[in-house]
Each structure stands twice: as structure tokens, then as C-alpha cells.
Amino acid sequence: MEKQTENGPTTNTIPRPTNPMVTPLLTDLYQYTMAYAYWKAGKHHERAVFDLFFRRSPFGGEYTVFAGLEECIRFIANFKFTEEEINFIRDALPGTCEEGFLDYLRQVDCSEVEVYAIAEGSVVFPRVPLIRVEGPVAVAQLLETTLVNLVNYASLVATNAARHRIVAGKSKMLLEFGLRRAQGPDGGISASRYCYLGGFDATSNVAAGRLFGIPLKGTHSHAFVSSFMSPDEIVEKSLCSADGSTTCQDFVGLVHTWLNKIQRTRLSIGSFGDTNLSELAAFTSYALAFPNNFLALVDTYDVLRSGIPNFCAVALALNDLRYKAIGVRLDSGDLAYLSCEARKFFQAIEKEFGVPDFGTMSIAASNDLNEETLDHLKKQGHEVDAFGIGTYLVTCYAQAALGCVFKLVEINNQPRMKLSEDVSKVSIPCKKRCYRLYGKEGYALVDLMVGENEPAPKVCTNQ
Amino acid sequence: MEKQTENGPTTNTIPRPTNPMVTPLLTDLYQYTMAYAYWKAGKHHERAVFDLFFRRSPFGGEYTVFAGLEECIRFIANFKFTEEEINFIRDALPGTCEEGFLDYLRQVDCSEVEVYAIAEGSVVFPRVPLIRVEGPVAVAQLLETTLVNLVNYASLVATNAARHRIVAGKSKMLLEFGLRRAQGPDGGISASRYCYLGGFDATSNVAAGRLFGIPLKGTHSHAFVSSFMSPDEIVEKSLCSADGSTTCQDFVGLVHTWLNKIQRTRLSIGSFGDTNLSELAAFTSYALAFPNNFLALVDTYDVLRSGIPNFCAVALALNDLRYKAIGVRLDSGDLAYLSCEARKFFQAIEKEFGVPDFGTMSIAASNDLNEETLDHLKKQGHEVDAFGIGTYLVTCYAQAALGCVFKLVEINNQPRMKLSEDVSKVSIPCKKRCYRLYGKEGYALVDLMVGENEPAPKVCTNQ
Structure with missing residues (x-):
């Protein structure tokens, strides 16, 4: 895992999120009601650890391509409220809110937040933390919805693109043509960006070409x-x-x-x-x-x-x-x-x-090409050199959402977990480290999660 | 149909699109290659008529709620290139492009474009033009992808919301909780906005609350x-x-x-x-x-x-x-x-x-509620007063795209149509008017499309 710590916003040179609509308000109201309740209880500074992970790979498959990290880092690095946003929060909170809380928000940033993450573009598996956020509980909580939003679709569509690439084969040119059918303007822009990351060659989307240098066709x-x-x-x-x-x-x-x-x-x-x-x-x-x-x-x-x-x-x-x-x-x-x-x-x-x-x-x-029709075409025999793929690719028609979640696993060094009648929803407590173990032949065998303070797995030399 | 004509951009008071990423570059490259080819052929000023419509209502249903028009109007009213955008287009076009074309783009706006549309929020049906764009062929063509993008998801999710409302019944409170699972930041913001239009009561999305005045929960x-x-x-x-x-x-x-x-x-x-x-x-x-x-x-x-x-x-x-x-x-x-x-x-x-x-x-x-689970709950009997609905609602899981298209139906007063081996893809030529006919009881009976110059249908009084 790579570590990226923000050292105060004044010397910050990390650019803002690509979409100007990604602000601290792009979140659920309950993050603010909770922040207020934490603040009222004097708990807002308590050190919390949250894991961002998913529970199952999409499209009935066995892997996921992790994407969206850069935008998460941009968001975290620039996390700061404007006075207008603070006024809106005052009005949005139910009941009357003490001014002290708004003063607290005025000085909130992510200088006390540490982010650990797997590299963007990695192949990842269920339940392994893609991003671990450590920081004051109120601040970490405020990041939840935005981070999950930025990772969910990015990883879903990157995975979809990778699956199309695998079916089409390396020699074919794959063009992303989905803008008009994407879920909103930035569904389109994100699709172009993350399909390229997932293995596509080019896009028709001019804005994505300009923003990310993706070849245009x-x-x-x-x-x-x-x-x-x-x-x-x-x-x-x-x-x-x-x-x-x-x-x-x-x-x-x-x-x-x-x-x-x-x-x-x-x-x-x-x-x-x-x-x-x-x-x-x-x-x-x-x-x-x-x-x-x-x-x-x-x-x-x-x-x-x-x-x-x-x-x-x-x-x-x-x-x-x-x-x-x-x-x-x-x-x-x-x-x-x-x-x-x-x-x-x-x-x-x-x-x-x-x-x-x-x-x-x-x-x-x-x-209207998709993974399945590409496979059918291959079986029939064809002379196509390049595929332009839109709707099914960018809307991830076969499964339109990846269920990323953001769960509290530790507070004040105490492990926390969510229980549930639904076993798949039970979270794994504690700060973790994750190792990918490779066999002699250089292929990955398994991802191993251990506690933060447990010893690292060792290579066994006398097999 | 309402008519909205833009009378020059200098006196324009229509605000810009809500998402700053909605610019003339948010389109497919081929709109620019075509514009260049029209310009090279001296055809760019020819008067063209395009219809924006869909071919089938989503979710196996019989109706669609039309949404996204306001953003289309904002986009059209403010359509103008920056010098930086023009430079990018020069680089993006294949081969060398004559400077005269860029000079042409510098003065392009939608002052010669007329837009006719059905009111946003209307219940609409397949093949009826939701928006008709008349204007110089090169300019109307440049609008295509963005308009289709803005209408497609907006109408899809508004329809999805309306279907949830119908299943849940009028007395239940419906809350949109989808931001974290939406397809990107503005998938989330658009979802909140258009679910509200489709019949939801509130959202958890603070940014949508601020932008559109939607109640927050x-x-x-x-x-x-x-x-x-x-x-x-x-x-x-x-x-x-x-x-x-x-x-x-x-x-x-x-x-x-x-x-x-x-x-x-x-x-x-x-x-x-x-x-x-x-x-x-x-x-x-x-x-x-x-x-x-x-x-x-x-x-x-x-x-x-x-x-x-x-x-x-x-x-x-x-x-x-x-x-x-x-x-x-x-x-x-x-x-x-x-x-x-x-x-x-x-x-x-x-x-x-x-x-x-x-x-x-x-x-x-x-x-993880959806239309089906709401229906099951109703049949089982329950005591729920309010439903918070996320993933399935905002990603339109049951059908993640509405197939809106934008087809040329007339140029220089000559009817045009697209032929296809796929009969459903054949377009209906000519400028049309559409009437919704109501029976004596006040219920809508049928939508009737006639040619622009055909007489309006008359009420038959002696039934």
C-alpha cells in the first residue's frame, strides 16, 4: 500500500477535483448531522480508522480494477469549506445548530487525515481495503460518501472495460463511444477516463480527450x-x-x-x-x-x-x-x-x-456491442479490426453499481465492527495490512490480510 | 409544444449549465469532423431539422417522464467557444484543418437555432419528438451528443422514480439515498434532481439540496x-x-x-x-x-x-x-x-x-430497495412510513440506459430519413407537430403526430 499524507492545505499543490461539483457538500446530510453530534459529544477529535472496500466483484466475475483514487486524493487534499457552504450547512441541519460547530467546520481540513491506498489501476479483490482513511472521526466521516461515489463507478467501469478487452483480444482496437448514453455529463467523462485505464485505446469524447489526454476517434x-x-x-x-x-x-x-x-x-x-x-x-x-x-x-x-x-x-x-x-x-x-x-x-x-x-x-x-456480443462475434468469425462500444460499456448495463462501502474498523485504538443479520454485511474490525503473495513463477497466488501489528508473511525458501 | 428561441448571446440571461463540465467540448469528435466537412463543402449554413426522441419506454413500461430540458436550454443558450477550446479542436481534428474553419467556430452560437420542446416533467411516449432543433446543420449537429446525454439519464431516472412512487403509493415518504452508488458525482446530483421531479419527497444529497432546493433528509x-x-x-x-x-x-x-x-x-x-x-x-x-x-x-x-x-x-x-x-x-x-x-x-x-x-x-x-421489493413489501403487509432508496433507483439497475437519439428529419425543406435493416431504427422524416388528444372524461387517449403543415385535429362534437 502507498501512503499519502496531507501536510496542511496552505502548501498544497495537489489540484482540485476534475469535476468542480465535487465539493464537501457532495455528501449525504447524515454526515453533517453525525459531525454535529460528534462535536456536541466532544468526540469529534477521536482518532478513527475507516476501510473502503467492496464485498463482491462485479459482472459475476472474480476481479475488479481499482480506479478513482486520484480524484479521491484531490478531494481530500483540497477539503475546505467556503463561507457559503457553511451557511448552507447551518440551514440544512435540522433544528438550531450552535455557532461553535460552524466555527469548528471553518477550520476543518484533512491535515490530520492519513490515507493509505492500493495503487490506482490494480486488480483487486473483495473485502481487501482499497483505501484506509485514518483521522478525526468527524472529518473521516465527512469524506465517506464522496470517496465511495468517486471509487464505485470508476472501478466498475474500469472493470467492465478490462472485461471487454479480454474478450476482444489484444490485437483489436477498442473505442469508447458512450457519452450520449452515459448517466449524466460526468458519467460520460468518467467513463471515457476509466475505460482508457481499463484497456480501451481511444474515446469519442472530446472533453475527456482534453482533460486526460486520451486519444480521440x-x-x-x-x-x-x-x-x-x-x-x-x-x-x-x-x-x-x-x-x-x-x-x-x-x-x-x-x-x-x-x-x-x-x-x-x-x-x-x-x-x-x-x-x-x-x-x-x-x-x-x-x-x-x-x-x-x-x-x-x-x-x-x-x-x-x-x-x-x-x-x-x-x-x-x-x-x-x-x-x-x-x-x-x-x-x-x-x-x-x-x-x-x-x-x-x-x-x-x-x-x-x-x-x-x-x-x-x-x-x-x-x-449496441457488449461483452457477450463480442464473444458471439468471435465465435462466428469476423473481419472487424476495431469495435466502437457505448451504452452497455459506460452504463455497466450488466450490473450498474459496485457496492463499495466505508466502514469504521477502529476508534481510539479500539477495534469496531458492524454486526448484521446479513452475514455478508458484517465488517472485519481492526487496522489491516494486505500482502499479495506471488508464487515462484511470478504469478499472484493470494491476497493476505493481517493485523497492522502482526508480522509480515515470510518467503519460505525450502519448499 | 413550447417554443424557445435564442435571440443572440449578448443579451442572454439564461444561466449556464449547472455542471461546469457541460461545454461545447462535451461531445463526440465526429461532430467536429462533420462540422469541418460541412464547412469545407459550403453546406454548414443549410437549414436542418433534428428530432430528439426515444424508441421504447424503459423498464418494460408504457411511459417515460421527460426530463433534462432545462439543462439543454442552458447549454444551447450559452453555446460559445473559448479560444482555448478552439485550439484544442484544431489539435483534435485529424490532419490539418484550415484556419477559416476555426474563424467560423469563433463566431458560432445558437442565435440561429430554434428549439421546440415538450414541457419538462411531461409523460411522453416513444417516437414523439421531445425536442426539435432547427438551425444551421453544422451547429445543430454540434449540439447532438450533449443534448442526448442531458436528456437520456435525466428522463430514465425520473421515470424510475415515478415508477417507485406508483408502487409505493401516495401516502409513503420516498427518500433518494443514492449518491454513493451513483455513476459519478453528477450521476448523483442528477439522480437527486430528477428523482425529485419524478415524485420523490427528499434526498440525502446536500449538494443537490443546495443547487435545486430539494428537501434534505x-x-x-x-x-x-x-x-x-x-x-x-x-x-x-x-x-x-x-x-x-x-x-x-x-x-x-x-x-x-x-x-x-x-x-x-x-x-x-x-x-x-x-x-x-x-x-x-x-x-x-x-x-x-x-x-x-x-x-x-x-x-x-x-x-x-x-x-x-x-x-x-x-x-x-x-x-x-x-x-x-x-x-x-x-x-x-x-x-x-x-x-x-x-x-x-x-x-x-x-x-x-x-x-x-x-x-x-x-x-x-x-x-437495497427497488420497485420489486416495494411491491413485495406491500403484498406482505408492513408498517413502513418512509422508504430510503439508493442503488437500484439512481443507477436504474433494471435498465441502465434510455436509448434517446437525435435524427435528421429535414434539410433545406427536404424530408430526410435514415433507412436501416433494423426496422426499429428507421426514422420518421419531416417536421412534425404532436397533439395529445383527450376524451370527454378528461383522460388522455392518444398522442397524434401530423406534418407541420397538416391541419390540426378537430374536436368532433356530435359523437
Whole structure:
């Protein structure tokens, strides 16, 4: 466990929580009624130890990825009330509250609080304290709800991302596309951040890209495609070649030439009739805007009869100007089948027109993907290189909450525990140390919890 | 539908979004790549119409409560880029982006955007546009992800709250206790806000109380109870009577006297032995801090053999000083059974000691409640007056996302629709008006969508 002690707020250089809404008021009212009662009883300074842990790994799985610690540290390091917050607390407390308590709150910070925690991003297991908070009981108590809130969802979604990564395999690109379906703005921002920590490669969320330096990915939507009527709309038709040596004055015409070539050629994939021209216009426009990064959503009308041939016509025109298209995205239909057909088409183009690497064009897939559908796709066989995953990932649809708790385990050096008729809710008393034991082969075997003052486990050399 | 048009940002008095993280960057990257492509194609000013709607009501139900509109309006009304944001967009766009586009973004706002929406809090149905956005295609497109994010979870959790209210019945108090398990800080704040809109009475979330004026509720936790060792710890033992006329010098002693009386008396509920004294100390301390608002969590040790008798001793001591205790909270075990036994005990106390209304003492229950468990409790019969509901409510565990979408339905007065192999994903083109038709008895019969220029439905008088 790493130890992080705050040494007074005046010299504090730890930044504030990323979300400005994370303040000492982001907590349950009872933390304040308890703080007041502790203060009235003269108990508020008593030294308490709380463990933050969860009781069961999510998604029916055997592990959890611990996340949210940095925000907890930021919150603790900057814990201080504004006068406005203190006034609100006065009004929020039931009955009349003595001014002395508010004076006490005015000087509260976490300078007497010690935080011990497992490193963020670690794989962790039930009942092991992820964070241990030691400090004056009233202050430690005030931190409870916020810390639990910051760890719960962060760890849940990081674990979800890790599970998706394991199913998808190391070679696939995983993109988090969940912002629009996330539980509120910062459900979205947290999702992007902690999915990246859990093993995703990039996000579509621009704000998360800016805040955390996560790589950003995205192309265009169906609306973009359907906003075009025909290629006649395109006014600026010229495109300079990639090396700047020549300029094609009529890129739209070049695309048409290629479309005709593809249509006339008997590709192994079979023939097709007229493609949708509004789609062709949209793709052409997008290529004119991003000739180095042409990636097209191909399922607005018909993937195999329109989207793929239109994409290929534009990609081949780009190729004439030495640009290399990136690929396509599928957002509906039978993703396994469509990706395989698209791959065959690309390979046929490569062969027919002698365009190197055209067959390895990237195929991205989205549309309500989750751990289960990734697994199904794998079993069916597919040609998808990148998965864009949203709703099920970021809302943790399969289990929308991790039950992190924050339990008093010691006060004034006396062990405390919560009893319950529900055995799983009984807490383990005392300050603990936790060791992860590794076997000879370097794999973790077990996490061992011992009392703070018990001897550390020793390596047995004569096995 | 109400119309809300923004008339230029300079005279704008609509406040910014509640969460400062709601900025024009809180969107998918592809909104910017599309905006750039529209701009490159000279199409960015084209007048587009988008509908925001959902395809199916959540939780297998037949209705949805529409929420999130106010935040959408705040976002739209204040939509404007900072120079720092523009610099980030320049870096985030793939390839090199022309400066002219950034100059365009510098002057973008929503002064040319019109928003039509159904009133927030309305009961709404699938496929009816909740919000219609009309404006320059590039700008309307930039709003998409943020609007969908702001409406999706807000409407989902408001609907969830309304469903809990319907199952619980009008007479029960419903308290939202979900902050610690919510999906991130503003998952928690949004949950509190929209559960209140959906029919809850109060929240434990202090920040939500301050931001939205939602009544706050809360008492104490198990940690508070287990932090006490014995009543000897209590130093300040005096309590002034409610009317200020007398002062009891030893409230702790008075509580003990009552506990002994209860123990000696053969109450109809049956006898019990010694209660837990650390619990008694905690309750006494809490009563000394909040004599007018004494509400105790009674399940830290044993509800019927310790929690309830200890509570009654303190409540009777308070009664001697003319204070009226509020009641108890149960957080584990068989809530139906325990609430009925607690009620009998309170009634026996009322009868035995002649304390008026003691039998109607409030009983609150919490512990992983949801729509289903509320229903089970109702069927079993219970004596609970107030339910504290957290995890399942705020994370919308039964269905963690509402599939709101934002679809292009018109551009340059031309209808547009999205085709799909998945029929449910096909969008309904054209600008629409929606009417809710009421029968003679005043009940809503059906929502009728017609084209913008079609005549309004007429009341048929000669049925």
C-alpha cells in the first residue's frame, strides 16, 4: 500500500477535483448531522480508522480494477469549506445548530487525515481495503460518501472495460463511444477516463480527450450522409495530391470514374446496381475534408450494394492522389457477415486494380456491442479490426453499481465492527495490512490480510 | 409544444449549465469532423431539422417522464467557444484543418437555432419528438451528443422514480439515498434532481439540496453507533426542555431510568434482556444534539432486542422534556416483519405509559430497495412510513440506459430519413407537430403526430 499524507492545505499543490461539483457538500446530510453530534459529544477529535472496500466483484466475475483514487486524493487534499457552504450547512441541519460547530467546520481540513491506498489501476479483490482513511472521526466521516461515489463507478467501469478487452483480444482496437448514453455529463467523462485505464485505446469524447489526454476517434454519422442530396452539391471539387505535386481539378469526376470501373468489373464479390448518390456525395465531401483520414460509415442505405462500393470508389480516387483511406464503419445488421463480405470486396479490389494493402482496409463495427456480443462475434468469425462500444460499456448495463462501502474498523485504538443479520454485511474490525503473495513463477497466488501489528508473511525458501 | 428561441448571446440571461463540465467540448469528435466537412463543402449554413426522441419506454413500461430540458436550454443558450477550446479542436481534428474553419467556430452560437420542446416533467411516449432543433446543420449537429446525454439519464431516472412512487403509493415518504452508488458525482446530483421531479419527497444529497432546493433528509449511520463505547463517554449530559422552562441536568440518567422501566414492564411485545450500551450512548448523544429531530438507525446490533428498546428509552426521556421523537430507520433484515414488530412495540409503549401518538412513530426502511421489493413489501403487509432508496433507483439497475437519439428529419425543406435493416431504427422524416388528444372524461387517449403543415385535429362534437 502507498501512503499519502496531507501536510496542511496552505502548501498544497495537489489540484482540485476534475469535476468542480465535487465539493464537501457532495455528501449525504447524515454526515453533517453525525459531525454535529460528534462535536456536541466532544468526540469529534477521536482518532478513527475507516476501510473502503467492496464485498463482491462485479459482472459475476472474480476481479475488479481499482480506479478513482486520484480524484479521491484531490478531494481530500483540497477539503475546505467556503463561507457559503457553511451557511448552507447551518440551514440544512435540522433544528438550531450552535455557532461553535460552524466555527469548528471553518477550520476543518484533512491535515490530520492519513490515507493509505492500493495503487490506482490494480486488480483487486473483495473485502481487501482499497483505501484506509485514518483521522478525526468527524472529518473521516465527512469524506465517506464522496470517496465511495468517486471509487464505485470508476472501478466498475474500469472493470467492465478490462472485461471487454479480454474478450476482444489484444490485437483489436477498442473505442469508447458512450457519452450520449452515459448517466449524466460526468458519467460520460468518467467513463471515457476509466475505460482508457481499463484497456480501451481511444474515446469519442472530446472533453475527456482534453482533460486526460486520451486519444480521440470519430468519423461521421448517418445524419451527415443523409444531409447530402447528390454530388452536384459539391462546389469545391479540386484536391491536391498527398505530396503536393499535382492537383486534381475534379475529384468528384474521378470518384465517378472509379465507381463506373468498379461497377463494370466482375469482381469476385458479385455485381451490384446503382449505388446511392447522396451517400456518394457525402463520402466524397468527407474525403475532400479529410483526404488523409477517410473513414466512412457505410450502412445508411445498404452496406453491400451501396456503402462499400461507394467507399471503394472514393478510396481508389484518393489512392490516385497518393492518399491512403483508413476504412469503414458498420453500425447495423449482421456485423460478422457484413465484415467478412466487406473484407472480400476489399481484397477483390486489391487484386483487380493492383492497389497494395487495399484488402487490409480497417473495418470498425458499432451498434449496441457488449461483452457477450463480442464473444458471439468471435465465435462466428469476423473481419472487424476495431469495435466502437457505448451504452452497455459506460452504463455497466450488466450490473450498474459496485457496492463499495466505508466502514469504521477502529476508534481510539479500539477495534469496531458492524454486526448484521446479513452475514455478508458484517465488517472485519481492526487496522489491516494486505500482502499479495506471488508464487515462484511470478504469478499472484493470494491476497493476505493481517493485523497492522502482526508480522509480515515470510518467503519460505525450502519448499 | 413550447417554443424557445435564442435571440443572440449578448443579451442572454439564461444561466449556464449547472455542471461546469457541460461545454461545447462535451461531445463526440465526429461532430467536429462533420462540422469541418460541412464547412469545407459550403453546406454548414443549410437549414436542418433534428428530432430528439426515444424508441421504447424503459423498464418494460408504457411511459417515460421527460426530463433534462432545462439543462439543454442552458447549454444551447450559452453555446460559445473559448479560444482555448478552439485550439484544442484544431489539435483534435485529424490532419490539418484550415484556419477559416476555426474563424467560423469563433463566431458560432445558437442565435440561429430554434428549439421546440415538450414541457419538462411531461409523460411522453416513444417516437414523439421531445425536442426539435432547427438551425444551421453544422451547429445543430454540434449540439447532438450533449443534448442526448442531458436528456437520456435525466428522463430514465425520473421515470424510475415515478415508477417507485406508483408502487409505493401516495401516502409513503420516498427518500433518494443514492449518491454513493451513483455513476459519478453528477450521476448523483442528477439522480437527486430528477428523482425529485419524478415524485420523490427528499434526498440525502446536500449538494443537490443546495443547487435545486430539494428537501434534505438524513440521520446517522452504523459507524456513528459503533463509534460509541458506553454512556459514560457522554460528558455534557444536560438538556433544556422544549419550551425552555426547565433543564434536565442528567439526561443520560433519565434515559437509563426509562430503559429500566421498559425492561421491568411486561409489554405485550414480550420481554428482552440487556440492550447494547454503546448503541444507547449513540442514541442519547444524537438526541442531545437533535432533541427536536431524533431519528435512530436501530439495526446496528439487534433491532428488536436492542435497537427498538434503546430508541424508546431515549424517546420517552425526550418526551418528559416535551420533545417529540421522529422515529426509527431499519437498514437490514426482514423489513416487513421488523416494521410490524416495531409498530406493536410503539403501540404497547403508548398504552403502557400513556404517551399520546407514540404508536404512530415514523418507521423508515432502507437496504437495497427497488420497485420489486416495494411491491413485495406491500403484498406482505408492513408498517413502513418512509422508504430510503439508493442503488437500484439512481443507477436504474433494471435498465441502465434510455436509448434517446437525435435524427435528421429535414434539410433545406427536404424530408430526410435514415433507412436501416433494423426496422426499429428507421426514422420518421419531416417536421412534425404532436397533439395529445383527450376524451370527454378528461383522460388522455392518444398522442397524434401530423406534418407541420397538416391541419390540426378537430374536436368532433356530435359523437
